[in-house]
Amino acid sequence: MNQPEWWLLFFVAIVIGYIMGRRDGRRRRVRREENLSRDYIRGLNYFLNEQPDKAIEIFVKSLAVSEHTLETHLALARVFRRRGELDRATLIHSNLLEHPQLPVAARDDVQLELAQDFLAAGMLDRAEEILHKLLDRGSRHDLAVMRLLLSVFEQERDWHSAISVAEKLMQKDKSVAPVLAQYHCELAERLLAQEEANAGRRALRRALQLDSTCVRASLLQGKLEMAEEQWEGAVRALRRIRRQDPVFFDEVLDDLERCYQELGRVEQFTQYLGRLCVEAPSTAIVIKLAERLRAQFGDQAAALFISDHVKAHPTVRGLKQIIDMQARAAHSGTDDPPSVLKQLADQLLQQKTSYQCRDCGFEALRRHWQCPSCKHWGTLKPHPHREI
């Protein structure tokens, strides 16, 4: 523990102990002050000799357990837990629970803290056991208990249990709905992998009922409908993503193109892209439209469209596309001049991080629906630099 935290807790503890001592009779007070000062000196010595274990032992023993000192014990244990010194946090909480003077009303507070120690230590079974008991008994901590249970089930990837607790929690806290939608998506992914399409479809419908902006549910619906060759349904699900969160839409353009091809309506797709290029262009949409124009009208039409667009919105991806097209056009003559620029553009594209958490800034090369760092759901989004 760094020194300022130690000093603060140590002195707070001693001062509280002193005040508590004053409430006793004069003789007891004198005796208590003597004990305190003896304990204080011993604790201080251990601390100065860098023996924090012994110092903690003295601290825990010298500070009486009562409703007035409980917060100090809990604060010290929390500092240990934050620092990852879970053995010490657990020791303080276990000692408190065994203490005969621990007020009955405080028992639940300590149990809740102990569950968090176990959770932080990855001892999920023990955390779950305590939390279930607290929930069965019912206490003022019910909401906190349910949220902690959700993190246990998330780590265990037990989506049925997570859904059941989150449904209960939602009766008191509506803000859990988007997370519950993610649990249904997790379940749907598992069901689809087991080829249980109907159950998977139901889970995805429930996810969208809970959170109409759930991109993941639409993506999965699109994949499911494509696998079942239900192209119209897939188009509906994939196009919905643009309204839900346009930053994810670039990723489904290839799938969407495939659906229109299967439906034999690829011109309709080109028109749709043209509309998007006016309303809400992204680099990927512009490139996809250029590809479609090239397929329908040839290289020159595509190059003209791209260079017009890039003049208005200069981007790395746009630059690369122009270079590729120029390279193709110049193929009959010298093919050397664009290569330096092309290499530069390739390098710049490779350097880009694909996803970033909007809450904690965590960066990842692949998509995560739950941030591996802050554990928030749906906060990792395609990097803003990819947009026009």
Ligand SMILES: [Zn+2]
């Ligand atoms: Zn995060």
